[in-house]
Structure formats: C-alpha cells, structure tokens
Amino acid sequence: MMTVDESRHRKAIQDKKRRFRVERRERAKAEAEREIRPELRECTVCAEDFPTMEFPQLAGCTHVADICRGCFNTWVDDQIKSGTLIADIQCPESDCVTAVSEPDVQQHAYPQFCDRYNRLSNITRYSEIPGFRLCNGPSCSSGQIRDRGNTGNDIFRCTECSFRMCVNHGNSITDGVPMHDGESCNAYDERIAWQKLPTAAQEAASRAVIDQDTVRCPGEGCRYSIQKNHGCDHMTCSRCRFQFCYICSAAYGGRNGIHTQGNAAHEPSCRHYRPPPPPRQQLQPQQLLTPTNIPIPLPRRRSNHSPNSRRRLTWSWPTQFASPRSRTFAPRQNPDLPNLPQDRRTKRPRGDNGDIALPEPENDGGE
Secondary structure (H helix, E strand, O other): OOOHHHHHHHHHHHHHHHHHHHHHHHHHHHHHHHHHOOOEEEOOOOOOEEEHHHOOOOOOOOOOOOOOHHHHHHHHHHHHHOOOOHHHOEOOOOOOOOEOOHHHHHHHOOHHHHHHHHHHHHHHHHOOOOOEEEOOOOOOOOEEEOOOOOOOOOEEEOOOOOOEEEOOOOOOOOOOEEOOOOOOHHHHHHHHHHHOHHHHHHHHHHHHHHHHHOEEOOOOOOOOEEOOOOOOOEEEOOOOOOEEEOOOOOEOOOOOOHHHHHHHHOOOOOOOOOOOOOOOOOOOOOOEEOOOOOEEOOOOOOOOOOHHHHOOOOOEOOOEEEOOOOOOEEEOOOOOOOOOOEOOOOOOEEOOOOOEOOOOOOOOOOO
C-alpha cells in the first residue's frame, strides 16, 4: 500500500509527463504551420504583403526584389504605352539602372503584356533591317524584306496571308495602306486628307492642349513631352532619365544643378527658388565699454596652461570696473564728492563724524 507522499510524487510525475506531451504537440504543430505558410514580404509600391515567390527577381539585378509581380507588369505596360524603346526599359527600382531583358518579361509578365512586348520588340529588332516591312493584315503579324529592285513596284504582298498593301506612303516598317487599285498615290492621299480633315482639326486642338499642359524634357536631344498629374515637381524623363524641375526646367545633376547648388539653382521666377546665403564674414573684435562708456582694454591671449589665464573679470556697478591685469577693483574717483578720508573696508569717503559723505542736493529755487 502506497503512502501519501508516494501517491503525491507519482501524481506530480504524471502531470509533468502530460505537460511535456502537450508542449511537444504544440511545438510540432507550430513548426508544421511555419513550413506550410510562405514567408510574406511587403511591396514598396502598393504596400501589400505577398509571398516571396510573387516578387520577380530580374537576371541582371543584384538587389533584393521589393516590387510585386502586379506592379512590375503595370510598370512594363506603362513603359510600352509611353513609347519607350525596348532597350530603354529599366528595372522599376529607383536606384537600379539594369535593363529589363526579354527573358525577364517572358518569365514574370502576364500573357497579354508578353504579346504586346514581343510585338514592340520585333518592331525594334526588324527596324534595323533595310527594306523590311510588317504586314498590316487584319489578323497577320508576319513580315518580310521587300526589295523594289529596278521595277519601282510599290505593291507589298504578304507571303503568309496574301494581303496586298501600298508601301509608298511612309518609310517605317509599319507604314503601309491597303492597295488602292485604279487610284494613284497622290489621289489616294488627297482623298484620305479630305476625309480626315475634322480629325486633323481635333488633333491640332489636342496638340495645343498637350503643349499647354505638358513641358518638354530639357535633356540634350530629347524634347519629350511630359505631363505631371500628381506628386512633387522633381521630374525624371522616362525616355532619357534626365532629372529636372517641372516649373523652371532646372537640372538636378551636374556641377550647377540643384543637387549641388541647392534651391539657388532654380530660376528666380520659380517658386522653389531661394537666394544663395551671403558669404561668411570674419568677425572683428569690438571694443568693450563700461556702463559709463569707458573703454576697457582687450585682454591679451594667454596660454591655457598659464595660471593667469584662469582669472575672472568681474564688473563693478556703477563706479568701478575690473582690470584685466589684476584681481582687485580699481576705484574710480567721483568728481562730485570732496576729497575726504576713505574707509579701509569699503573704500568710501567718510566725514569727520564717521558717516558716509554724500553730496548736498542742489537748490533749484523751490521751497
């Protein structure tokens, strides 16, 4: 038969084993959830949390990707719509200048963006081939090299869809109109111009609005139209990456730029302009005066290790002043007081009866 102490000891051991089993099960469950749940990361553009696999890592970039896949696709689509060349599309990170390659787009972009990127990439690539033209057929994306030779023939016939078009209406690989049989090129151009007359007026109005609401990039040889719809006035051209002020077109880089000269580099008419600070002037020592306008000689500079350099100058108000060469006070004679013997302690003149001698008040003629 067990005693009371043995029963308590056995019960304590069983409770300890039970708690150990519960802790082990909870620890195993937490580790399993940690393995199943992916690691999340915040996108620096949309500020949303996504798994790390949703952050495309470009082949040429050495930094950690901080932009999610959706924001990356939006960036590529905006660059294509703005007319940026394929070779000029860079990493969306602000401090990275790595170009986005075609394999990066094929791997990370959505299918609809891939098709648009491939077409623009083909146009960029084929535009370097002399005589190459793309077919403008309704459902054809083929192209071929067209050699006019000595015949002077302006008819283009696609080898894939047999679509015919006249290529005597432009020099770009995408220029070309459907074949106008029985009509000369000049007559065709006049007819199309007459049909597009209202559209031309609308385009002229649109160009006027664009010129009014946009500014030209001041970068060398760029002149790209840029419009600001929100944010600050620090602009970066999407075509040449030139940084400038949207109001006065002042450059941020360079020796005379805003990064170097500050807000003084803006034009004086710009609201961000601040005049440069005045040059620093060396301060000259001024003559010290007592309260009664008596000049005090400036103390000579002494060595920090000299005991005399630690002397303190104390002002005496109103009839005494401190001597920079002495610890004692030099009394100043008051011309209004008579020459009377002075007291040893206070250094003040006293009369015959021992009282302090004061000047008699002047009689101004009153009672």
